[in-house]
Amino acid sequence: MISSDIKPNAANTAFLLIHGFTGTHYEMIPLEKFLVSKGYYVNNVTLPGHETTIENMAKTKWEEWTIHAQNQLEGLCKKFSKVFIGGLSMGGAITLYLGANNPDIAGIITMAAPYKPVDWRMLLLRILPIHIFIKYRINKEIGWEDQDSLKSHKSYGKYPFKSIAELHKLLVKVKKLISKITVPILVVQSHNDPSIPAQFPSWIYDNVSSSVKELVWIEKGGHVIPKDAGRFQLFEIIEKWLENKKEIW
Numbered sequence: 136m137i138s139s140d141i142k143p144n145a146a147n148t149a150f151l152l153i154h155g156f157t158g159t160h161y162e163m164i165p166l167e168k169f170l171v172s173k174g175y176y177v178n179n180v181t182l183p184g185h186e187t188t189i190e191n192m193a194k195t196k197w198e199e200w201t202i203h204a205q206n207q208l209e210g211l212c213k214k215f216s217k218v219f220i221g222g223l224s225m226g227g228a229i230t231l232y233l234g235a236n237n238p239d240i241a242g243i244i245t246m247a248a249p250y251k252p253v254d255w256r257m258l259l260l261r262i263l264p265i266h267i268f269i270k271y272r273i274n275k276e277i278g279w280e281d282q283d284s285l286k287s288h289k290s291y292g293k294y295p296f297k298s299i300a301e302l303h304k305l306l307v308k309v310k311k312l313i314s315k316i317t318v319p320i321l322v323v324q325s326h327n328d329p330s331i332p333a334q335f336p337s338w339i340y341d342n343v344s345s346s347v348k349e350l351v352w353i354e355k356g357g358h359v360i361p362k363d364a365g366r367f368q369l370f371e372i373i374e375k376w377l378e379n380k381k382e383i384w
Contacts, residue, residue, distance in 0.1 A: 147216045148215060148217040149218050150170050150218070150219045150221055151178050151219070152177060153222035153226030154182065154185070154222075155290075156302055157185065157290050157291040157293075157294055158289075159185060160179045160181045161289045162288065163179050163221075164362075165361050165362055166221065166373075169370045169373075176211075176214075182203060183195045184298070192295055192298055197304045201229055204232075212239075219240065220233055220244070221245075222244070223246045223247060223359065224249070224330070224358065225249070226248075229305070230243050230248065231248060231313060232312060234316045234318050234320065242319035242321070242347075242380075244321045244323065245320070247323075247325060247330065247358050247359075248331070250309055250342075251310040253306075253331065273292070273293055278327060278328065279356070279357055280327070280357060281362075313343055314342055317345055317346075319345055320340075320343055320345045320347070320348045321349050321373070322349065323336075323352075323353060323360060324336035324350070325353040325355075325358065325365055326352055327355075328358045331358065347380065347383060351372050
């Protein structure tokens, strides 16, 4: 939540950070600390159903995730003249969703973002009540390069099938909205991401209507870019992007 005693910083700029599917705000803390060190205010949100119990996660709908993020965005917009959104994985998809529906924000940053369903079988979970018989799928943490960061990584150990169906609904919606995005966008993707198809970042870049857009590849680390070995390159990319685009903010 944004408290009433928050004062705008010198740049009058804030960031909304959004974590990934079944993840936590902890995966965004390295990026949060970096942005704070540069003088920006950061709201690192926790999405409904996350950081509680997996059973609670299974009860939440995709609209609850986007509505919560929208409310947090509106809170920042009331306090700061410039607001950016940065999202990882599903948080990146929500970032695209918010970017399409909030054309007056300063810009968006997607990290390892899917912009459409990554697997056609996700649709089956909406059609067939598989969750009645098998409620969860094991979440295998793969592709990490920084093993110390992996040890401290927090997320649910399983994916609720009902939540995967909700994720499918969100991604279908995002794909329909992506051409409506006109705000400046920075698309960040790791070469070694085992979760997101390599063509997705280019498809995001090609299908948004933004006149200011950039696609950058991370050389190290895997899917969880803000916490894995590629995080330092990510920080440099974001700092350079903000500096080079000063005239448009």
